[in-house]
Amino acid sequence: MTHRHEDDAHDHDHDHAHPHAEISEGRPGYYDIMETAVRELLIDKKLIGADEIRRQIEVLDSRMPALGARVVARAWTDPAFRARLLADGRAACEELGISFYDDTSLIAVENTDKVHNLIVCTLCSCYPRPVLGLPPDWYKARPYRARAVVEPRAVLAEFGTIIPDEVEVRVHDSTAMVRYLVLPKRPAGTGHFSEEELAALVTRDTMIGVVPATVDVAGAAP
Amino acid sequence: MTETEKLVNRLPNDIGGLPADPIQRVDHELEPWEKRCHALADVLDFHKIINTEEKRCGVEALGAEMVGKLSYYERWIVAFANILFRKGILTPTELALKMKEVESRSNED
Known part of the structure; x- marks a missing residue:
């Protein structure tokens, strides 16, 4: 099942912090899956390294x-x-x-x-x-x-x-x-x-x- | 200015100076996938695959409706996919198949 933001289907374009769709049973949502897929494809093609993502997360956490x-x-x-x-x-x-x-x-x-x-x-x-x-x-x-x-x-x-x-x-x-x-x-x-x-x-x-x-x-x- | 003239004059990201609601001091801890998405953006920038301005343009190219309805990192990952398609680095089919694989893998866990 996906976790689209059905609750955000209001008709205006307010760019407020979206309450994130509830995660049911810890399964990844549509965009979570998309992120993993894009990342893994780029790693498979040797355009980026898996360790680079991990290291950059550490950098982000240090700031x-x-x-x-x-x-x-x-x-x-x-x-x-x-x-x-x-x-x-x-x-x-x-x-x-x-x-x-x-x-x-x-x-x-x-x-x-x-x-x-x-x-x-x-x-x-x-x-x-x-x-x-x-x-x-x-x-x-x-x-x-x-x-x-x-x-x-x-x-x-x-x-x-x-x-x-x-x-x-x-x-x-x-x-x-x-x-x-x-x-x-x-x-x-x-x-x-x-x-x-x-x-x-x-x-x-x-x-x-x-x-x-x-x-x-x-x-x-x- | 007519309705269409307004559309022509302002792309979706160009909101500086427009009327808007009071500030609400909202914030949230990034979810793990959002943090990975941010790190992915930085790494794509390091390798000159997608730079910051290409990312911003890619978000804008989603159009006002998607910009309005998707959350911040949802816009980013969708924009990355589109930019990578346009650059010929990924194909839509490739991504669709990979997403199926990732999803079925997570269902097995």
């Missing part, structure tokens, strides 16, 4: 927002590193041992008292994956992609982030080759924090730019 948080904390505590990060985001991340497994370049954009940055990919789901891991579903969904570029302040408000009128909002639309990372503002009152303590304040969403970094993040996800 998480904690990596980006290390980059941000370093930039907050080391002005020379911050300058290098803003000059060439990819090279600065590589300096911290974060390898880029794709051909993308990375531009770090800095939040200040005058500018608030937000990243989006209107066309699809481009995201600084080597540094942050995979994007959340809402980042890939229609409401965020459609609205972030035209009413960013309203979108930010839905995340609880109110940007004062005198602060400029800049929205960066990612592409297949160029990805962005927001360098959030260092929260006030953290002068005595160690780099590690600072990194703990930096969540995924602060580096997308939808929320500010704050000191009361303890226990918040991820």
Whole structure:
């Protein structure tokens, strides 16, 4: 039996995270089978190696927002590193041992008292994956992609982030080759924090730019 | 702008600036096949078999209805199959037979 999304047969094109079809008795669904078939055919033809897929899954599993948080904390505590990060985001991340497994370049954009940055990919789901891991579903969904570029302040408000009128909002639309990372503002009152303590304040969403970094993040996800 | 002019002006992925619903902060853990599909995409890109932009175009070429109704990784794997057919790397028959084999194998498990 297949697991088509019959329940998604609504007539509009909302690209929200689809609740995934229930898996009955652990049997693979139609698309699961298609993935296995495509992969095995390509391996049979020696176009890709089975071990490459396995290794890339390990790479994907190793990428998480904690990596980006290390980059941000370093930039907050080391002005020379911050300058290098803003000059060439990819090279600065590589300096911290974060390898880029794709051909993308990375531009770090800095939040200040005058500018608030937000990243989006209107066309699809481009995201600084080597540094942050995979994007959340809402980042890939229609409401965020459609609205972030035209009413960013309203979108930010839905995340609880109110940007004062005198602060400029800049929205960066990612592409297949160029990805962005927001360098959030260092929260006030953290002068005595160690780099590690600072990194703990930096969540995924602060580096997308939808929320500010704050000191009361303890226990918040991820 | 007329209805058809709107269609001409915007391909399915080109939604930046259109009106849309409030943000819902949804997320889910990837299912194992979705993670494999993502890894497959990366490996196809490494080998220059399908690059990121070809993948995005391939998803767009599915058309608005499929883009709207399939989930994210469902769109990817279907787009990969179509692109591989077009490039002459796989044939539809080959894939259909392989899918039957994979399915019957999983039924035996």
